[in-house]
Amino acid sequence: MTTINTPFEEIVRSRRSMRRYDQTISYDKSIVKKSLELAMLSPNSSNMQLWEFYRVTSDEAKKNIAHFCLDQNTAKTASELVVFVARPDHVKRSIQHNLDLVNDENSFEKKSHRERRRTYYSKTMPMFYSNDFMFIFSLLKKLFVTLIGMKKPMVREVTAINKKVTIHKSVALAAQTFMLAVKSYGYDTCPLEGFDSKRIKKYLGLPKAAEINMVITVGKGTEEGIWYPQKRYDYDMVVKEV
Ligand SMILES: Cc1cc2nc3c(=O)[nH]c(=O)nc-3n(C[C@H](O)[C@H](O)[C@H](O)COP(=O)(O)O)c2cc1C
Incomplete structure (x- = not known):
């Protein structure tokens, strides 16, 4: 090389x-x-x-x-x-690719990391990358993070443009x-x-x-x-x- x-x-x-x-x-x-x-x-x-x-x-x-x-x-x-x-x-292909890595028995991830990452790729990523209909879902997500963000630090960039x-x-x-x-x-x-x-x-x-x-x-x-x-x-x- x-x-x-x-x-x-x-x-x-x-x-x-x-x-x-x-x-x-x-x-x-x-x-x-x-x-x-x-x-x-x-x-x-x-x-x-x-x-x-x-x-x-x-x-x-x-x-x-x-x-x-x-x-x-x-x-x-x-x-x-x-x-x-x-x-x-x-997006779907990428999520699946990451889930396959997480589920790979030969992967040397710690068990707790693995569970966290499994949730991340099966729940958080599909939510973040979900398709939008007339920006309605973006608005709902924005409202959700604004409400949560009043109590604790929160990622604010969740819209289709973001x-x-x-x-x-x-x-x-x-x-x-x-x-x-x-x-x-x-x-x-x-x-x-x-x-x-x-x-x-x-x-x-x-x-x-x-x-x-x-x-x-x-x-x-x-x-x-x-x-x-x-x-x-x-x-x-x-x-x-x-
Ligand atoms: C996102 C982006 C788009 C650019 N588009 C053009 C372009 O269409 N034509 C061009 O001649 N230079 C383009 N440039 C080069 C910039 O003009 C150049 O990076 C800048 O003037 C600084 O000069 P340097 O790269 O030699 O340091 C682009 C640079 C970036 C980062």
Whole structure:
């Protein structure tokens, strides 16, 4: 197995959004697979793994997806693109997967942990991810947590919209792990939200319920692909200590 020897700080500091790739180099496809394997180790809400990753590798598919990414240069010159997809419609499968893990006799969970997790995946998760009808169920859940929350700390984000945010948070964490992993192997990326999600979903054969989180372009970066120096707010402006 290939290991990454680049120090973490160097990877983070050298990652930049790449707007033009070198199309003359031969490209090592295996780094995308390895980076996706690392991305899948990212923390994700309740280990539901409501994500999918579509590798766009053929010339024809790349041309089409780049066009749906509004013909941005980063997409047109990429060696490969990866579409990060949120799958709220895979909830049942994820719950079952987690229950199977909990019920696996070879799992080394403590008995008390196991019972708690069984209840969590058989009761709490179905409730949180339950389908909504005209936001009525969301309203009821919101009312319920507001009442409980008057007496003790309570998770407040229980509506249908919150559910989407929860899933997208986890997919975005995987996207970040992916970009840092690609950088660690000596290649570059650019995350995109400038795309036509409807066209991409249709092209990939995704159902209506699936949502595109990000498209990430991958390739060997160029100097002109970095558009401006990396500038961020001063530390004290955004970091508060309490
Ligand atoms: C969710 C998200 C969407 C983005 N969408 C685009 C995009 O459509 N096109 C683009 O050129 N850059 C896009 N970017 C890249 C940002 O512009 C870039 O990260 C930011 O300017 C900071 O630059 P840096 O990544 O080089 O540090 C996106 C970044 C994120 C996180």
